[in-house]
């Protein structure tokens with residue numbers, strides 16, 4: 493089963509409500525879609541999210557990385573030789589992780605189709621369903637409380653609360669949400685690098701003293717401040733989750749060696765796809781560190797690939813795959829079913845899209 497062609501397109505999906513974090517505000521998803529063709533007529537699908545503020549990638553850079561570097565490196569290769577394909581994918585261009593992720597997942601889609609099994613089974617098949625959280629965008633207190641109550645009403649019992657734009661007001665935001673939703677809803681807090689290490693220790697400590705029962709705090713400080721991450725992790729009781737600080741398996745090793753986080757958030761757009769993400773999960777597992785699977789603003793195409801990966805791994809214990817839930821419509825049918833907070837894996841071969 494040979495790779496004969498790779499084509500790049502655009503996938504668009506308007507969001508139900510604007511997505512706001514400490515880093516950006518977005519109204520509509522406009523990502524790169526890719527199709528990898530095999531000589532037996534089958535195709536694999538992938539998607540890349542140009543998240544310039546996090547990965548440094550744009551529409552133009554992703555398109556060029558795929559068409560000018562990745563495509564010539566892997567065209568003509570046998571899908572069965574997946575480890576060799578992945579070696580070339582990794583080496584043909586430095587970084588450009590979202591471009592690589594799109595190709596990686598399309599290759600895995602074809603690889604699982606080759607063996608006529610759902611991708612999550614080929615990767616390890618640990619579980620058949622996932623429970624995702626849903627994001628509450630950073631806004632004024634009242635709006636965030638309202639959005640949280642709507643989410644709980646829709647059946648979500650894990651909320652990812654975005655903060656970090658206004659450190660002084662963040663304690664009030666989290667307290668108001670906890671008061672509104674009651675004690676039985678799990679709260680995850682994501683500061684998206686918005687605090688200084690000292691602010692983070694103060695804010696998290698205050699939430700602990702007030703018994704806010706926060707499951708974890710994600711990326712409290714700047715991604716490059718590993719010493720700051722270590723300081724926050726050492727000086728709080730709440731679990732600290734690294735997101736923007738970990739792209740590669742090497743980043744995960746460094747972070748773990750320095751004890752700079754308790755948990756790691758894996759996103760395919762940061763790792764360059766499933767092949768590298770597997771290494772991070774296993775490094776973490778060997779060190780007793782559990783992982784979350786997350787996504788950027790992505791549609792059902794790439795979030796489905798992430799769901800297959802998450803379902804395959806014992807050590808991915810937290811799921812943040814709400815991309816399709818934020819979209820007005822899906823660009824593909826079939827694949828895992830996104831039904832409220834439950835993501836159910838399906839039995840079709842590959843990622844499972846109907847074509």
Ligand SMILES: [Mg+2]
Pocket residue numbers: 682684710711735736757
């Ligand atoms: Mg995050």
